[in-house]
Amino acid sequence: MPYPIAYQLYSSRNFPPLVDQLPILKSMGYDAIEPWLPAYETDPKAFRRALDDAGLKCFGFHMPLGGLVGEPQRFIEIAQTLGATYLIPPYVTPDERQPTAAYWRGLGEKLATGAEAAQKHGLAVAWHNHDFEFIPFSDGTRPIDHIFEAGGDAVKFEIDCGWIVRAGADPAAELRRFADRIVAIQTKDTAPIGTKEDDGWTATGDGIIDWAAIVPLFRETKADHIVTEHDNPGDWQLFARRSIEHLKALGL
Template identity: 70%
Template sequence: MNYKIAYQLYSSRNFPPLATQLPILKSMGYDAIEPWLPAYEADPALFRRQLDDAGLACFGFHMPLTGLVNEPARYLDIAETLGATYLIPPFVPKEERRETSDFWKGIGNKLAVGADKAAERDLKVAWHNHDFEYFALPDGSRPIEHILGQSEAVLFEIDCGWITRAGADPALELQQYADRIACIQVKDTAPLGTVEDDGWTATGDGIIDWAALAPLFRKTTADHIVTEHDNPSDWQRFALRSIDYLSNLGL
């Protein structure tokens, strides 16, 4: 199986206009993009036409958790307009987080309600992790366990880079959540202490052993892979090196 490869447009947010990036990504071999808010917000139909013109798909998109809770119909409409399957909330702002299991169970319950509404329209909800979900709470549990523990309908976009930054092992997480993983973000990180590009790097240029993880990818239910870099100084170099590395890895 060769995975479809998507590119997270957040990676090149600092190099507008986004529309001009789409044919470049297609020429590199990407199958799809994964947009973040506000890339698609102003005119989802126009954004879809730009994707179609470039020959790119949208499998899923990042969106605010508050949108899933307070405006689910709006974001479900956007999903259908973009042709996306996955609505992906990716974050809880630091000032809102609480170090209790009940708080994170509450996040999981909000996702579960959204997932049930999405299912009515043959759509799905997946959570995207950062590092904070892997730091132990005072009771010894981890937020990720509570976020994903409230409903089997809530899927997972696993970000291997942030898991590594948190000091956790992406191999263990890929195995633990194999049947919940919808997509895999192959974000790579340079050695800790690296300042350039905020310490992120192209997939294959960092410290993560992707050759060891690749066989575990195939044991998950993921149907595509996503490249991302939080702050590249050269987005095209990042995009091309990453997809070339994945191709050479046989993914």
């Protein structure tokens, strides 16, 4: 069975209005969008109506870690309004990060507390990675390992393959390592390291990741959907179209 494919709306944040993008994405074959804050914040009900009108779903959305810690009920209610299952904190700023296992274990514990609250409503919390979680400490351990060890089984994972490659790690190895935790797979692709155009990102299939080689590993995870993303496309429609066409050609 093909996976449902979502589009991370952050990709086209620089091409407003976002609501006008929804029917275009549907026409390309997308099943859902993955919004980021603040796209849905002002009026979640209106955002849901726009999704319904376009025939799109929302499986999960990006949100601040601080919101999960300080306002869990607010974001749980947003998830319920949007029809989403996954609350996905995706980032901590450089100023917040500390190069210690204790810091990252603390982050995992915060995710676990949020996951406990979400589970009561049939929802789940998933961490979304960048590159910094995969940079080893001097003892060989990595932030991502401490996050999940401290977070426990309830903390899920939206794996971003492009950022893993940027970190010098192997997405195939990480798909295997975290197979039981992965609930969504971002097929972000990267151009050769050093590329300046579009900040070095590119459409899925146009970069250096061998998707045909790792797609079989997708089926070994618990992922129930795929997400396309590009951090800074010059042409968002070209990125969106080429990405979904490549994924469908791979049988996804």
